[in-house]
């Protein structure tokens with residue numbers, strides 16, 4: 001595994017496991033085995049949320065991590081955007097800790113901003129959770145750069161990350177200033193849905209993949225993690241895909257590859273602008 005660091009030097013694996021579609025079905029037993037296989041092949045960072053699978057994702061992860069050294073894992077969960085009142089945050093964290101069967105989270109994010117709830121109130125609760133040792137780091141998700149700046153000022157410890165939709169075809173964080181804010185303020189940008197939006201089908205990605213003897217997924221992930229302050233959390237239910245994605249860590253894109261991949265989102269193909 002390779003790592004980047006939070007502002008205080010805390011190392012964070014650059015490739016985590018997304019689990020948005022875990023825990024929703026009768027597949028939980030096999031999902032536990034899939035997650036254990038991922039941990040055994042070197043993943044250590046798992047991303048979940050109280051919203052995923054109605055809490056089922058956290059339950060599956062809680063089962064999967066039993067027997068592993070908790071101090072070597074990096075667990076992220078998120079409080080729903082509809083639970084941002086102070087007392088709701090305090091209740092939500094207890095549910096997440098119980099389902100994950102753990103005493104603390106490494107990172108706790110606001111899943112979406114809610115303009116109806118003052119951010120000050122939510123951050124007062126989040127700051128308390130850090131003081132209580134229930135959460136090591138706090139962060140946000142789906143915040144634009146103005147909202148992010150406000151959150152940055154309300155965090156008593158450090159604002160660890162803003163988790164946003166970012167991939168070869170969705171460049172919103174480049175356009176709305178979030179990537180620049182992260183790079184200038186030493187906040188990690190966690191790119192979600194790195195393989196979605198038809199990224200893997202792009203001819204330009206496939207051509208560079210062929211040149212490296214790599215898969216399109218490896219190229220899409222390598223392009224993200226080559227960027228300053230960017231980490232990512234691809235999701236898979238397929239152990240071979242999980243192994244394939246780890247191969248992104250060994251790919252070095254040339255300046256020519258990077259500029260050709262950068263250019264993919266210009267013109268009619270770009271999504272989300």
Ligand SMILES: NC(=O)c1ccc[n+]([C@@H]2O[C@H](COP(=O)([O-])OP(=O)(O)OC[C@H]3O[C@@H](n4cnc5c(N)ncnc54)[C@H](OP(=O)(O)O)[C@@H]3O)[C@@H](O)[C@H]2O)c1
Nearest residue numbers: 018019020141192193194195196217234235236237238241
């Ligand atoms: N904060 C937020 O609001 C937010 C929103 C969306 C997502 N997220 C987080 O980000 C995570 C990742 O995003 P995502 O799940 O939307 O999308 P994603 O990880 O970009 O894409 C997942 C899809 O890619 C496929 N895949 C994975 N590795 C592959 C490979 N090597 N080759 C071919 N296909 C591959 C998976 O299929 P297989 O299962 O068959 O491999 C799955 O269909 C989520 O699970 C969640 O944890 C957060």
